[in-house]
Amino acid sequence: MHEIDAPYLLMLGDVQDVSYAKTAYGLAQWAPERCKAQWRFPNCGVDLGLPDMTPEIAAEIGIKTVVIGVAPPGGGLSEEWQRQLGIAAQNGLDIASGLHTKLTSVDDLVAAAAKHGTRLIDVRVPPANLPVGSGRKRTGKRLLTVGTDCAVGKKYTALAITRGLRERNVPVDFRATGQTGILITGAGTPIDAVVSDFLSGAAEALSPDAAIDHWDVIEGQGSLYNPSFAGVTVGLLHGSQPDAIVLCHEIGRDLILDTDSYPVPDLAEAIDYYLEVGRLTNPNIRCVGVCVNSSALGGNQRDTAIREIQENLGLPCVDPLIDGVEPIVNALLDK
Amino acid sequence: MHEIDAPYLLMLGDVQDVSYAKTAYGLAQWAPERCKAQWRFPNCGVDLGLPDMTPEIAAEIGIKTVVIGVAPPGGGLSEEWQRQLGIAAQNGLDIASGLHTKLTSVDDLVAAAAKHGTRLIDVRVPPANLPVGSGRKRTGKRLLTVGTDCAVGKKYTALAITRGLRERNVPVDFRATGQTGILITGAGTPIDAVVSDFLSGAAEALSPDAAIDHWDVIEGQGSLYNPSFAGVTVGLLHGSQPDAIVLCHEIGRDLILDTDSYPVPDLAEAIDYYLEVGRLTNPNIRCVGVCVNSSALGGNQRDTAIREIQENLGLPCVDPLIDGVEPIVNALLDK
Numbered sequence: 037m038h039e040i041d042a043p044y045l046l047m048l049g050d051v052q053d054v055s056y057a058k059t060a061y062g063l064a065q066w067a068p069e070r071c072k073a074q075w076r077f078p079n080c081g082v083d084l085g086l087p088d089m090t091p092e093i094a095a096e097i098g099i100k101t102v103v104i105g106v107a108p109p110g111g112g113l114s115e116e117w118q119r120q121l122g123i124a125a126q127n128g129l130d131i132a133s134g135l136h137t138k139l140t141s142v143d144d145l146v147a148a149a150a151k152h153g154t155r156l157i158d159v160r161v162p163p164a165n166l167p168v169g170s171g172r173k174r175t176g177k178r179l180l181t182v183g184t185d186c187a188v189g190k191k192y193t194a195l196a197i198t199r200g201l202r203e204r205n206v207p208v209d210f211r212a213t214g215q216t217g218i219l220i221t222g223a224g225t226p227i228d229a230v231v232s233d234f235l236s237g238a239a240e241a242l243s244p245d246a247a248i249d250h251w252d253v254i255e256g257q258g259s260l261y262n263p264s265f266a267g268v269t270v271g272l273l274h275g276s277q278p279d280a281i282v283l284c285h286e287i288g289r290d291l292i293l294d295t296d297s298y299p300v301p302d303l304a305e306a307i308d309y310y311l312e313v314g315r316l317t318n319p320n321i322r323c324v325g326v327c328v329n330s331s332a333l334g335g336n337q338r339d340t341a342i343r344e345i346q347e348n349l350g351l352p353c354v355d356p357l358i359d360g361v362e363p364i365v366n367a368l369l370d371k
Numbered sequence: 372m373h374e375i376d377a378p379y380l381l382m383l384g385d386v387q388d389v390s391y392a393k394t395a396y397g398l399a400q401w402a403p404e405r406c407k408a409q410w411r412f413p414n415c416g417v418d419l420g421l422p423d424m425t426p427e428i429a430a431e432i433g434i435k436t437v438v439i440g441v442a443p444p445g446g447g448l449s450e451e452w453q454r455q456l457g458i459a460a461q462n463g464l465d466i467a468s469g470l471h472t473k474l475t476s477v478d479d480l481v482a483a484a485a486k487h488g489t490r491l492i493d494v495r496v497p498p499a500n501l502p503v504g505s506g507r508k509r510t511g512k513r514l515l516t517v518g519t520d521c522a523v524g525k526k527y528t529a530l531a532i533t534r535g536l537r538e539r540n541v542p543v544d545f546r547a548t549g550q551t552g553i554l555i556t557g558a559g560t561p562i563d564a565v566v567s568d569f570l571s572g573a574a575e576a577l578s579p580d581a582a583i584d585h586w587d588v589i590e591g592q593g594s595l596y597n598p599s600f601a602g603v604t605v606g607l608l609h610g611s612q613p614d615a616i617v618l619c620h621e622i623g624r625d626l627i628l629d630t631d632s633y634p635v636p637d638l639a640e641a642i643d644y645y646l647e648v649g650r651l652t653n654p655n656i657r658c659v660g661v662c663v664n665s666s667a668l669g670g671n672q673r674d675t676a677i678r679e680i681q682e683n684l685g686l687p688c689v690d691p692l693i694d695g696v697e698p699i700v701n702a703l704l705d706k
Contacts (some may be wrong), residue, residue, distance in 0.1 A: 089676050171598030171630050210575040226395075235567050235602040263506030263609050263652050267570040269600025316599050316633075 037161055037242060040132045041100035042070035043087060045124075049117060051106045052081035059134060059216055060084055060268050061107025063244040066195050066220045072099055077120070082106070091124035099131040101157075103219055111136035122148045125156075132157040134215035159218040162230045162238065167276055169236030171317055176246030179324075180278035180369065181256040182310050184300050185292050186265060188284040188357065190256040191217050196356045197282065198253045200365040211254040213272065216237040227257050228268050235268065239275025251368075254278065260309055261301050262292050270313060277317040280324045280368055281310055287341055288332035304349060325352040325364035373494055375467045375557040376435035377521060378407035380424060380459075385450055386441045387416035392423040394469060394551055395419055395440025401530050412455070417441070426459035432661060435463040436492075438540065445447065446471035453704055457483045460491075467492040469550035494553040497565045497573065502573030504610055506573055506652055511581030514659070515613035515646050516591040518634050520529055520627050521600060523619040524691065525591040526552050528662040532617065532645045533588045544590040546577050546658055562592050563603050570603065574610020584701075589613065595644055596636050597627050612652040615659045622676055623667035637673045639684060660687040660699035 044067075052062070062086050073089035084105075091102060094274060097315030102124045108114070111123075113135065121131055121139070125148040133139050138155040140146055149156050179197065181190040191214060198210040210217070230238045241287070241297050245254040254276050258265030259311050292298035301309070307323045314321040328346055332340045338355070345353040352363035379402075382394050385671050387397070398406050399419050408424035410692045411417070419440075422678030426437060437459045443449070448456075448470065455475070456466055458482040468474050468629040474491040495651040514532065526549060531546040545552070565573045576584055578587040589611050593600030618641060627633035636644070661680055665673045673690070680688040687698035 064545045112566035113594070169599035172625075172630075228566075230567050231563075232565050232567050232570050232606065233563040233600070234602045236599055245488055261651065264571055265568070266609055267602045267604075267606025269602075270605045271567065274598050274601055292506075295506075298506055316596065316601070 037163055037225050038157060038218055040103070040157055040219065041130060041187055043072035043099045044070050044101050044103045045069055045075050045091065045094040045099045045129065046084065046086065046105040046108055047075045047102050047107070048080050049342070050077040051108055054082055056108060057082045057213060057242055059107065060294065062216050063103065063105060063220055068080060068194055069221060075102065088354075091129055095127040095129055096305070097131065101132050103326040104133040104135060106170050107135060113137045116297050118142050118145060121145055123318045125154050126150045126366055127253070128152055130155040130157060132159060134159045134219060136160070144254050159215045159224075160226050160229055162226055162246075166230060167241060168234060169240050171274075173277065174240070174242075174245045175245070175248060176250045176252065177280075178252045178276055179184060179188070179277045179280040179282065180254045180255060180273060180276045181284055182273070182281050183256060183259045184261060184306050185259045185286070186262055186304070187285045187293060188289075189285045189329050191354050192253045193282055193284050193361065194253045195220070196361045197365060198362050198366070201251055201253070204365070204369070206252040206369070207247060209250075209252050210288045211252050213255045213257050217255045222242040227272050228265070229351055232267070232271070235271030236275035239272045240339055243276060245349045256284070258291070260313065261298065261306065263295065263298055273310070273314050274317045278314060278321055279318060280322055282327055282364060283307055283310065283323060286329040286332075290326065305343060324367040325353060326355070327364070328355055329354050329359065330355040330358070332346070341352050342367045372498055372560050373492055373553055375554065375670050377405040377557055378434045379405050379418065379436050379438045380408050380429040380434045380464065381406055381421065381440040381670055382410045382411050382428065382437050383415050383417050383419070383441055384443070384455075385412040385414050385420070386443055389417055391443060392417045392441045393444065394526045394554060394610055397551050398438065398440060402557075405557060411439065423543060426462045426464055430464055432460040434464065434468050439468040439470060441467070442470060445635060446475075448472045448477060449595055453477050453480060455591060456480055458483045460487055460489050461616075463487055463489055465490040465492060467494060467554060469494045469554060481670045490570065495561050495564055497561055503569060503570040503571040504575050506609075508612065509575070509578070509580045510583060511578075511585045511587065512615075513578055513587045513589060513611055514615040514617065515589045515608060516619055517604070517608070517616050518591060518594045518619045519596060519638070519641050520594045520621070520624065521597055521673045522628060523621045523624075524664050525619045528617055528691055528696065530555070530592045531696045532700060532703070535556050535696050536588070539700070539704070541704070542582060542585040544585075544587050544666055546587050548577070548590045548592050552590045554585060562607055563600070567602070568605070570606030571610035572606045578611060591619070594627070595648065598630065598633055598643065604675070608645070608649050609652045613649060613656055616649065616659055617662055617699060618642055618645065620659060621647045621664040621667075638680060642684070658686060659693045659702040660677055660689070661700070662689060662691050662696065665690040665693070
């Protein structure tokens with residue numbers, strides 16, 4: 037599992053447009069306590085409203101890690117970025133990145149980090165020495181977000197439920213399985229980058245034994261209905277051995293992403309299928325709610341659609357961006 | 372996909388015991404046309420009955436590849452082996468290995484291969500540039516062997532069915548997904564070593580578009596009922612989009628391997644589950660038979676057990692080592 041030390045200096049570099057800075061905005065929203073400052077080059081077009089700081093100053097006030105909060109077109113690291121990051125390493129800062137181009141592929145940066153004893157953390161690269169899964173039942177409670185497809189709000193839902201539980205003083209950890217989640221929480225495993233043989237083992241290691249009343253809220257990946265990624269979903273589901281699942285869904289999406297013939301499933305059918313597959317490692321698995329992305333609908337249509345889902349399934353249904361997730365947290369804690 | 376050129380020189384080295392030479396025996400049994408000679412060091416205790424040959428002579432008569440046919444205790448490459456393999460490379464032979472220790476981790480061997488233009492093929496290492504799965508329906512027909520658990524005869528069954536189809540002049544390819552299968556057939560992808568994101572993409576690439584009456588017989592991996600490896604099984608199942616499955620099972624095994632609480636499933640239930648999961652990428656998937664390992668039973672008991680399975684399921688059931696797979700090939704071609 038990756039571990040990234042806070043506080044962070046969020047590097048925004050020289051990007052011009054907020055659409056390249058989604059990671060930074062996600063961090064500022066979900067991990068404000070970790071984000072102490074922003075690092076903008078002279079011609080940067082984005083502003084998170086954090087104090088502007090150079091790596092030199094950041095290191096002086098105790099910041100630990102530069103987190104690259106932007107994804108420039110192409111996902112690369114320009115020579116200017118490499119030079120600037122080298123300066124950060126010289127000042128004793130770790131560097132964490134979710135870019136396609138690996139920090140560890142830049143020789144000068146590797147040399148600078150080695151010389152100054154700092155770490156280069158590529159969060160897309162899985163940690164070494166992952167175990168094979170065992171299926172052994174672990175202590176503590178777990179919730180996994182699952183989806184009718186990819187990109188339906190599984191990370192957002194998991195983060196919102198984590199926050200909701202924390203507000204009620206329930207002991208809880210968000211368990212990240214993708215790069216943005218790992219940067220937000222400072223720990224996690226990029227599950228889809230793990231070698232298949234170690235898939236459920238990596239998921240098992242991600243949510244270890246815990247106190248009986250502790251919840252791990254695990255960020256789901258893929259979908260049982262996505263022909264490209266259902267294997268990832270199954271490995272994560274089995275290794276997570278969740279007590280509870282929340283189904284995420286985008287209203288109005290008819291076809292699985294990047295396919296032209298795979299239908300998005302009916303919600304009741306999808307819940308049954310997830311529970312059937314999940315029962316292998318946790319016979320007591322149950323579904324505690326549905327989270328939808330309802331952005332395709334207007335106000336009245338939206339309310340009607342959500343009410344219908346709720347009545348059909350007998351489960352709470354919310355659009356977490358609009359309604360929050362309180363009804364789902366209630367359902368989770370009811371039992 | 373790996374591609375290994377025949378004919379082979381099977382390297383038996385200095386191993387003393389046949390139990391270390393399972394790979395070589397498998398090759399001699401299933402790919403006799405590829406295995407032209409054996410290479411034994413002076414103190415070798417194993418004999419496949421093939422002509423003895425040094426790499427120098429082998430290269431002269433047109434042999435292309437040295438295949439390491441033994442797994443010495445620990446899976447390593449001794450200094451003597453490294454030296455001998457270097458001589459093979461100097462003589463222009465490719466080297467293929469399924470050992471844990473990678474050929475490409477031995478610097479002298481890498482240098483010798485580069486100098487003499489030969490290839491080092493570690494069949495446990497997946498090929499580069501695998502695609503992400505698409506779910507697109509491919510032409511041709513496919514059979515996948517599946518199991519109630521790991522290590523229940525899925526490779527043997529796939530090889531036997533391939534041979535059975537070939538004997539009837541049905542156009543057929545065995546598609547290997549594990550190291551021994553790859554060495555036997557000279558091509559394939561070690562599916563459990565593939566990064567999870569590319570699991571079904573690798574399976575799709577393994578059995579490409581083919582003539583309408585052509586069968587790919589694909590070696591299964593893992594089991595939907597194994598909590599450590601079901602993700603691999605699902606990715607392979609979806610990417611293979613099989614028209615037919617054959618369920619493999621070991622009679623008398625009650626618990627999933629390496630677990631103490633996961634039961635081996637009922638056969639009818641297992642077939643239903645595989646068909647349910649497989650239907651995502653091939654709605655016409657059907658089960659054409661059951662292959663059992665009946666070695667735990669004596670003659671009469673064995674016959675009774677197999678007859679019962681056959682009657683309960685309404686499907687042909689055989690122990691392929693004892694009965695062959697003709698009834699299953701019949702069922703496959705009947706439709």
